[in-house]
Amino acid sequence: MVFFERANHGTLFLDEIAELPIEVQARLLRVLQTGEFEVVGGSTPMRVDVRLIVATNRNLRQMIENGQFREDLWYRLSVFPIAIPALRERLDDLPSLVHYFLKKKSSEHRLATIPSLARGALTQLLEYSWPGNVCELQNVIERALILSPKGPLDFGNLLPHKTEGDLASGTTLSKKVVTPMTLGDVEKQHIQRVLEQAEGPINGKGGAAELLAIHPNTLRHRMRKLGIDFGRHAAASKNTGGRYS
Numbered sequence: 001m002v003f004f005e006r007a008n009h010g011t012l013f014l015d016e017i018a019e020l021p022i023e024v025q026a027r028l029l030r031v032l033q034t035g036e037f038e039v040v041g042g043s044t045p046m047r048v049d050v051r052l053i054v055a056t057n058r059n060l061r062q063m064i065e066n067g068q069f070r071e072d073l074w075y076r077l078s079v080f081p082i083a084i085p086a087l088r089e090r091l092d093d094l095p096s097l098v099h100y101f102l103k104k105k106s107s108e109h110r111l112a113t114i115p116s117l118a119r120g121a122l123t124q125l126l127e128y129s130w131p132g133n134v135c136e137l138q139n140v141i142e143r144a145l146i147l148s149p150k151g152p153l154d155f156g157n158l159l160p161h162k163t164e165g166d167l168a169s170g171t172t173l174s175k176k177v178v179t180p181m182t183l184g185d186v187e188k189q190h191i192q193r194v195l196e197q198a199e200g201p202i203n204g205k206g207g208a209a210e211l212l213a214i215h216p217n218t219l220r221h222r223m224r225k226l227g228i229d230f231g232r233h234a235a236a237s238k239n240t241g242g243r244y245s
Contacts, residue, residue: 004031004037004048004050005046005048007048007050008048008049008050009049009050010050010051011050011051011052011053012050012051012052012053013053013054013055014053014054014055015054015055015056016055016056016057017054017055017056017060017077018056018057018058018060018068018069022068022070025069025070025073026070028073029070029072029073029076031048032052032073032076032077033076035047035048035049036048052077054077057133060074061074086130086133087130087133087134087137088129088130091126092190092193092194092197094122094125094126094137095122095186095187095189095190095193096190097134097137098117098122098125098137098141098186099186099187099190101137101138101141101142102114102115102141102145105138105141105142105145106145109142109145109146109149111145111149115145115148115149115150115151115152115153116151116152116153117151117152117153117185117186118151118152118153119152120154121152121153121154121155122185122189124154124155124156124159125137125140125155125159128159140155140159141153143158144158184226187222187226188226188227188228191208191212191219191222191223191226191228192228194208194211194212195208195228197211202216202219202220202230203216
């Protein structure tokens with residue numbers, strides 16, 4: 001309960017709440033009910049004011065039925081539940097996640113520059129089902145960085161496309177020449193996909209800027225830099241099929 005003491009008048013995030021043993025669940029329930037807990041060696045209960053956010057990838061309802069999770073704790077925690085779809089159900093987020101993890105892992109590995117993606121590498125990631133969700137994506141990107149710290153990054157041999165029978169037969173993949181794909185290319189594809197989803201408009205409710213959670217002028221600046229037409233230029237373009245304004 002020391003975490004509640006440190007988080008007093010703040011927010012405490014508990015990941016994998018489903019992994020808490022039943023006895024710990026009972027102690028957590030008491031804190032949520034009374035706002036108090038007893039410090040080891042203390043003579044009086046300590047009162048705390050904490051906003052609690054929890055997360056899990058397991059089905060708590062099923063765990064309640066199996067006697068693995070307290071139903072009364074579930075009702076205390078589910079004040080405002082948010083269900084986040086699996087990565088395979090929101091692939092529009094994948095380019096942004098790739099961009100983020102490339103920057104993060106390149107920094108952690110102290111690389112002088114962020115390696116570029118090979119041509120077609122993003123398509124490889126988009127065509128995979130991601131049973132391990134975002135954590136698996138992060139691991140695949142880090143593995144690629146370790147194997148090719150100078151790039152370009154190709155994920156063909158890092159994703160389990162082949163069946164166990166293929167692996168047992170010793171079938172190997174032929175080595176191919178890849179063309180680098182920059183982070184700018186990834187960002188450009190992502191913005192174009194969001195523009196198509198918004199069906200053209202940059203401003204207003206449901207526009208591309210709102211979907212990307214950035215200011216419209218910032219989006220226009222990025223579009224100019226990446227060579228994405230909008231306004232009169234987009235209207236004259238055969239590739240857009242519409243106008244981004």
